[in-house]
Amino acid sequence: MARPSRRRRQELTAGGTPAAGRPATARTPSSIPSRYRTQRVNVPRPWWQSPWAWGSAVVVVVVAVVVVFVVVASQPSATSAGSNAAQPVPASVLSDVTGVSSSVSSTIAAGGLSDPLEPVSGSPTALTGPDGNPELLYVGAEYCPYCAAERWSVVVALSRFGTFSNLHVITSSSTDVYPNTNTFSFYQSSYSSSYLDFVPLETETRTQTTLQTPTAAEQTLISTYDSAPYSSQAGGIPFMDLGNSFIVSGTAVPPTDLQGMTWQQIAATLSNPKSPVALAIIGDANWLTAGICKVTGGQPGSVCGSSTITALESELASS
Amino acid sequence: MPGGSEATLTPMRGSDGPVRTAGEAPPEIDDLEEPESGGAGAWFLLALAVVGLGVSAYLTTVHYAGIAAICPAGGGIVNCQGVLSSVYSVVPGTSVPVTVPGMLWFIVSGVLAAASLRAARQGLAEPTWLRPAHLAWAAAGMIGVLYFVFCEIVELHEICLWCTSVHLMVLASLLVAISRLQPGGLAAEGEPE
Numbered sequence: 001m002a003r004p005s006r007r008r009r010q011e012l013t014a015g016g017t018p019a020a021g022r023p024a025t026a027r028t029p030s031s032i033p034s035r036y037r038t039q040r041v042n043v044p045r046p047w048w049q050s051p052w053a054w055g056s057a058v059v060v061v062v063v064a065v066v067v068v069f070v071v072v073a074s075q076p077s078a079t080s081a082g083s084n085a086a087q088p089v090p091a092s093v094l095s096d097v098t099g100v101s102s103s104v105s106s107t108i109a110a111g112g113l114s115d116p117l118e119p120v121s122g123s124p125t126a127l128t129g130p131d132g133n134p135e136l137l138y139v140g141a142e143y144c145p146y147c148a149a150e151r152w153s154v155v156v157a158l159s160r161f162g163t164f165s166n167l168h169v170i171t172s173s174s175t176d177v178y179p180n181t182n183t184f185s186f187y188q189s190s191y192s193s194s195y196l197d198f199v200p201l202e203t204e205t206r207t208q209t210t211l212q213t214p215t216a217a218e219q220t221l222i223s224t225y226d227s228a229p230y231s232s233q234a235g236g237i238p239f240m241d242l243g244n245s246f247i248v249s250g251t252a253v254p255p256t257d258l259q260g261m262t263w264q265q266i267a268a269t270l271s272n273p274k275s276p277v278a279l280a281i282i283g284d285a286n287w288l289t290a291g292i293c294k295v296t297g298g299q300p301g302s303v304c305g306s307s308t309i310t311a312l313e314s315e316l317a318s319s
Numbered sequence: 320m321p322g323g324s325e326a327t328l329t330p331m332r333g334s335d336g337p338v339r340t341a342g343e344a345p346p347e348i349d350d351l352e353e354p355e356s357g358g359a360g361a362w363f364l365l366a367l368a369v370v371g372l373g374v375s376a377y378l379t380t381v382h383y384a385g386i387a388a389i390c391p392a393g394g395g396i397v398n399c400q401g402v403l404s405s406v407y408s409v410v411p412g413t414s415v416p417v418t419v420p421g422m423l424w425f426i427v428s429g430v431l432a433a434a435s436l437r438a439a440r441q442g443l444a445e446p447t448w449l450r451p452a453h454l455a456w457a458a459a460g461m462i463g464v465l466y467f468v469f470c471e472i473v474e475l476h477e478i479c480l481w482c483t484s485v486h487l488m489v490l491a492s493l494l495v496a497i498s499r500l501q502p503g504g505l506a507a508e509g510e511p512e
Binding site: 050052054055058059062065066069070072073087090091092169171174179180182259260261262263264265268 | 382385386387398400401404405406408409411412413414461465468469472473474476477490493494497498501
């Protein structure tokens with residue numbers, strides 16, 4: 001029940017006239033019958049009625065919870081140490097990235113990018129994957145900002161030939177160049193396709209602790225092709241070997257274009273053929289698609305038969 | 320408050336109650352230590368809401384503009400950009416930054432504080448539900464804050480100073496809301512005459 005305001009009580013205490021329109025409902029102390037009069041007594045107040053008791057308790061609880069968080073955070077992760085920010089890809093992001101429209105893709109075509117695929121010279125044995133399909137070996141690391149940028153194109157391109165599952169979103173290192181570039185991690189992801197075997201390796205976490213190590217065969221490929229003349233920096237990442245036919249070293253997508261953008265913002269640009277981000281990501285993806293079509297023998301026709309991809313295929317440098 | 324209060328009113332019921340000596344002044348109704356309308360607490364809550372709304376609006380602007388928030392350089396645990404562009408920076412399943420519900424929280428908190436001040440200015444008693452409602456709102460906000468602190472510390476291993484300032488404002492709002500429900504707290508201070 002509402003009690004009188006101070007002004008109202010002052011009026012009543014002073015025996016004044018209540019404000020107009022407000023009927024007097026209280027009596028002044030002098031008019032209160034003696035049996036109802038009250039007096040001041042010292043009654044100890046329980047501790048929990050102290051003005052600051054509950055506030056202090058809240059502060060203590062909050063501090064305790066934060067301390068627990070810090071302790072939990074300091075425990076080493078049982079799965080992917082340093083890959084702690086990995087979360088499943090939000091559905092909207094996955095939908096945007098794996099469903100780039102053919103009209104946007106055709107409009108962008110090469111996106112103004114030059115051919116990023118370096119043909120392998122000689123006649124090396126074709127690289128085939130565990131399922132007998134042409135293999136795309138990807139070597140990168142979660143801390144690497146260039147890998148972060150390139151993964152967007154890789155996911156766009158490979159989604160045309162198969163389906164990713166268990167993809168996670170991560171952020172590149174906060175201490176490297178182009179810090180905190182938002183991207184995906186291929187670590188613990190899987191990819192199913194009838195045309196291509198995708199073998200990803202994320203060698204280090206965001207904090208540069210070892211995550212995955214290449215097999216001896218993969219290391220041989222890295223030693224052979226992740227060096228001049230295919231790569232300007234021996235052992236540099238990202239590195240991709242497409243069926244021992246093409247090598248991709250580095251990224252055609254400038255990480256600086258992605259700075260400060262969330263996954264959702266980056267993904268949303270992929271429907272805008274005028275966006276510089278879309279030009280780079282989809283342009284690079286189209287080049288990769290053309291290269292993949294080369295090694296799959298033009299399969300599937302629904303992807304490789306498009307005029308845009310066919311045109312880019314014809315522009316691919318040959319060994 | 321050690322020593323207890325001098326404001327408890329006890330009916331005089333024969334020999335059961337304390338006896339007031341002759342000539343002792345009767346107690347005044349104003350001695351009641353009940354929460355008052357408005358007061359320093361409400362002003363403080365309003366100020367927190369305004370500042371919190373400003374910070375939330377700034378972070379929302381930064382999000383939609385696609386620019387980096389002004390923040391100490393990255394590296395170490397302080398990494399505003401890492402937090403503000405993380406998966407936890409948007410409402411799950413949407414692209415709406417969490418600073419938008421943050422803005423709404425501060426707006427509601429400010430409206431509740433303003434309602435208390437308005438009642439005091441008009442000499443009216445504030446609705447009895449107002450302070451418990453503000454406390455419940457602040458408690459709900461604090462639960463949200465703990466979730467975001469969990470995301471920052473446990474999931475991201477990074478914190479954002481802007482976010483931390485907002486978290487502290489929500490905590491301060493909760494403490495003031497608690498205080499205003501208790502006799503002798505901030506509620507009784509600075510009441511408009």
